[in-house]
Amino acid sequence: MASLTWARRARRLPWFVLIPAIVAGIGTLVPIVYLVLRAFEADLETLQRLLWRERTWTLLVNTLSLTAGVLVLSTLMAVPLAWLTVRSDLRWKRFVTVLAVVPLAIPGYVVAYALISLGGVNGFLSQLFGAVVPRPSGYWGAVAALSLYTYPYLFLNVRAALLGLDPSLEESARSLGHGSRAVTWRVVLPQLRPALLAGWLVIALYVLGDFGVVALMRYEAFSYAIYLQYSSAFDRTYAALLSLVLLGLTLLIVGTEGRLLGRRRYARVGSGAQRAVVMTRLRRWAPLAYGYVASVLLAALGLPFLVLGSWLVLAPPDLAAWRSVAEAFVRTASVAAPAALVTALAAMPIAYLAARVRLRGSRLIERLAYLGYAIPPVSLALAMVFFSLRAVPWLYQTATLLITAYVISFLALAIGPIRSALLQVPPRLEEAARSLGRRPFVAFFETTFPLIRRPVVAGTALVLMVAMKELPLTFLLAPTGFTTLSVRGFTRTSEGMMAEAAPFALAIVLFSSLFVGLLVSYEGKR
Amino acid sequence: MVGYGLYTACASMSDAALPHRPTPVVELSGLTKRYPRTEHVAVDQLDLTVGSGEILCLLGPSGCGKTTLLRLIAGFEMPDAGRVRIAGATVADADTWLEPERRRIGFVFQDYALFPHLTVRQNVAFGLRNGSKAKRLQHADAVLDLVGLTIFAGRYPHQLSGGQQQRVALARALAPAPAVILLDEPFSNLDAALRGSTRTEVRQILKRTGTTAVLVTHDQEEAMTFADRIAVMRSGHLEQVGTPEGVYSRPETAFVASFLGRTNLLRGEGHGSVARTSLGDLALARPAHGQVMLSVRPEALTFSPNGEGVRVRVLQREFKGHDLTYACQLADGERQRLVVQTGPSCTVQAGDIVGVVVAGAAVPLQASAATRARSSPGA
Numbered sequence: 022m023a024s025l026t027w028a029r030r031a032r033r034l035p036w037f038v039l040i041p042a043i044v045a046g047i048g049t050l051v052p053i054v055y056l057v058l059r060a061f062e063a064d065l066e067t068l069q070r071l072l073w074r075e076r077t078w079t080l081l082v083n084t085l086s087l088t089a090g091v092l093v094l095s096t097l098m099a100v101p102l103a104w105l106t107v108r109s110d111l112r113w114k115r116f117v118t119v120l121a122v123v124p125l126a127i128p129g130y131v132v133a134y135a136l137i138s139l140g141g142v143n144g145f146l147s148q149l150f151g152a153v154v155p156r157p158s159g160y161w162g163a164v165a166a167l168s169l170y171t172y173p174y175l176f177l178n179v180r181a182a183l184l185g186l187d188p189s190l191e192e193s194a195r196s197l198g199h200g201s202r203a204v205t206w207r208v209v210l211p212q213l214r215p216a217l218l219a220g221w222l223v224i225a226l227y228v229l230g231d232f233g234v235v236a237l238m239r240y241e242a243f244s245y246a247i248y249l250q251y252s253s254a255f256d257r258t259y260a261a262l263l264s265l266v267l268l269g270l271t272l273l274i275v276g277t278e279g280r281l282l283g284r285r286r287y288a289r290v291g292s293g294a295q296r297a298v299v300m301t302r303l304r305r306w307a308p309l310a311y312g313y314v315a316s317v318l319l320a321a322l323g324l325p326f327l328v329l330g331s332w333l334v335l336a337p338p339d340l341a342a343w344r345s346v347a348e349a350f351v352r353t354a355s356v357a358a359p360a361a362l363v364t365a366l367a368a369m370p371i372a373y374l375a376a377r378v379r380l381r382g383s384r385l386i387e388r389l390a391y392l393g394y395a396i397p398p399v400s401l402a403l404a405m406v407f408f409s410l411r412a413v414p415w416l417y418q419t420a421t422l423l424i425t426a427y428v429i430s431f432l433a434l435a436i437g438p439i440r441s442a443l444l445q446v447p448p449r450l451e452e453a454a455r456s457l458g459r460r461p462f463v464a465f466f467e468t469t470f471p472l473i474r475r476p477v478v479a480g481t482a483l484v485l486m487v488a489m490k491e492l493p494l495t496f497l498l499a500p501t502g503f504t505t506l507s508v509r510g511f512t513r514t515s516e517g518m519m520a521e522a523a524p525f526a527l528a529i530v531l532f533s534s535l536f537v538g539l540l541v542s543y544e545g546k547r
Numbered sequence: 548m549v550g551y552g553l554y555t556a557c558a559s560m561s562d563a564a565l566p567h568r569p570t571p572v573v574e575l576s577g578l579t580k581r582y583p584r585t586e587h588v589a590v591d592q593l594d595l596t597v598g599s600g601e602i603l604c605l606l607g608p609s610g611c612g613k614t615t616l617l618r619l620i621a622g623f624e625m626p627d628a629g630r631v632r633i634a635g636a637t638v639a640d641a642d643t644w645l646e647p648e649r650r651r652i653g654f655v656f657q658d659y660a661l662f663p664h665l666t667v668r669q670n671v672a673f674g675l676r677n678g679s680k681a682k683r684l685q686h687a688d689a690v691l692d693l694v695g696l697t698i699f700a701g702r703y704p705h706q707l708s709g710g711q712q713q714r715v716a717l718a719r720a721l722a723p724a725p726a727v728i729l730l731d732e733p734f735s736n737l738d739a740a741l742r743g744s745t746r747t748e749v750r751q752i753l754k755r756t757g758t759t760a761v762l763v764t765h766d767q768e769e770a771m772t773f774a775d776r777i778a779v780m781r782s783g784h785l786e787q788v789g790t791p792e793g794v795y796s797r798p799e800t801a802f803v804a805s806f807l808g809r810t811n812l813l814r815g816e817g818h819g820s821v822a823r824t825s826l827g828d829l830a831l832a833r834p835a836h837g838q839v840m841l842s843v844r845p846e847a848l849t850f851s852p853n854g855e856g857v858r859v860r861v862l863q864r865e866f867k868g869h870d871l872t873y874a875c876q877l878a879d880g881e882r883q884r885l886v887v888q889t890g891p892s893c894t895v896q897a898g899d900i901v902g903v904v905v906a907g908a909a910v911p912l913q914a915s916a917a918t919r920a921r922s923s924p925g926a
Binding site for chain 1: 729
């Protein structure tokens, strides 16, 4: 008796799911293959010599210590803030929560810009108060800038975990004779582990992938070094090799996170409704708590807005400057909008495949999309360059190539919300529609799609926002002269033209802030 | 395409007037379905025919493959082997595969799967493709009238009670006048009080419209009250197919006998039309020879007023209002247990030793189809 073969089962899948999913999945892999090919053009001996150069190790140590520094500082910012907004009698919790998330809208290079323009002879502090402080740069500058803009990811994760904690677990620990400190260590923190790991993973990926901050702070981490190598050296083999090392490091970190998380069960085991939490009263610690909240928010949010605003007042841009901002905005949107649309269209079939189809390979395609998200942008940009030069030279230096890179990089952002929404829609709705005579695509479109429309729109908007402020891919892949808001802001800053950079940075921040409400609303629902 | 002749088709057919051999609407032959990466066979070389206007219940314990069978008919699952024919057309075999939307089936899901973003009327009109929009909505209203939900037409599913949602699901499946309607445990989400009345109502609607239906259930009472014929299923095989009375009173296997209600299983030695058992020589419902397992329903046993028959010790007396159930044990050496059912006014008490006589015929049983398939691996 013939058993049902994979091919026969796969044949049953509708084309509108299978084809886009496979194209998107393979699309992620192709550039990486070319990156490997480019690196291995050199003979093995050369590669070995390059790899074992002292510089490679310096970069590795630099990158890892930067990551560690950012993880420590962002944890110090995020965890107390999360606890205060969930478990204490702090006032204006909702307001503080929103403000704590807004830094997501401020790109790292804008934070770096704000920090840099504080110091120096022509700096903000010097012009305002006559106090000349050295410009922050190097390791500490990079740690500060990256922490100030990545801590919301950890904050959101920990907050969600704290909200989900079952107070009766803590109460049973108390009843078993543990004091409040022991309960925190033995019950609360272990349960926060998955949230901490998830948040740290996202932050580590950001740090590894970040280009703007380390470039502006002139700190030699991998991505900045790759860029320098790529733009200045004649031989691009070392750049390709470093990109591969960075990619390997990223995958190692992703893998470690998965291993650390393990198979332990953290959800509530019992049944029954969860009771409300009793808020910890701050009492005499209240001034300290408010001071802490204020200083974190002031540094992460107040600083960039204050600096940007001050520059606009101190050196108001003329009409021509505003016009060039508008032009850059239109250019940015002209690549970000198509990227967001294509990403959403590709994310739906992949999410559908991952959520609905039990078939070997259906999870693989989703993993590939997440791989695309994890690839450090500078590595991806170089991979796209090598890929286009080799395989599709007519795509090199085109907007199409840039949009493709955006889609590969941001696909996972759109898949996440769509997939969790799909898991909540029973597949029987589509079966019912088909039993009533609908073709598969129509059945999906008339029953499931209306129910997942909101997350699809949210995912699209999120990708649009992220693409609007994206720097490294745009910087390395955009056609010559095609300067977006982020590229303008970045190049002006790196040339020390702080006042000229301000309107571009402001445009990005304002635009992104519009979307943060959206992000908060669906992050909060997870 | 067929019009929506819901009322005219077979509208005059009453329960009793079923044709003896109706034209087959669903024909399954050699149907087999395995689940990937498991040895488990959900449906194993199964043959079954459902006649026009007939209501067939697939009855079996959970995991016996009855829902899979229903989904194979609908086309939500693809068979590994065998053939499915609906209304005379092959819809699935080794070379043919017709998508569910082309099979002219209606499906009522266990949780109803009503479209939450559509009103009741829009849900019912969903399967209607012909005619103007006004005409389709008019037809939807007509079907809603049939299930008695006209006043809820403008509401959304979440605003209805469970029983009402159930009837909307039925109306939605009935509206396009499918060749067969498939119901997957449709009453299991209703509370006990509502279940009986909804069941009667749904049966009346199906009969009034002359709809062919296959219903899946694990509730033997539901199967017996709802079905024209019952197909008892176990481990992917059909154990027995027949009318409720036939399956109940003349079970073919011990599994069928005990799944459809309480029964006494006795060992005996067949001698043609009688069998020698610990209850004495019993008349057989069908001839048997040699060692045989017999089923005797509790209501076929009575306590004899003057101590005739086999003497038993009463262990337990269970009063259920409309009847009494006794658990007994043979008084002599053998430890054979017996269940006896009597009218509600019987005065026999626990601890009594009384005589039991057999009123009806005993039914000789065979080995179950599932057991036979397992013991002959070459099959």
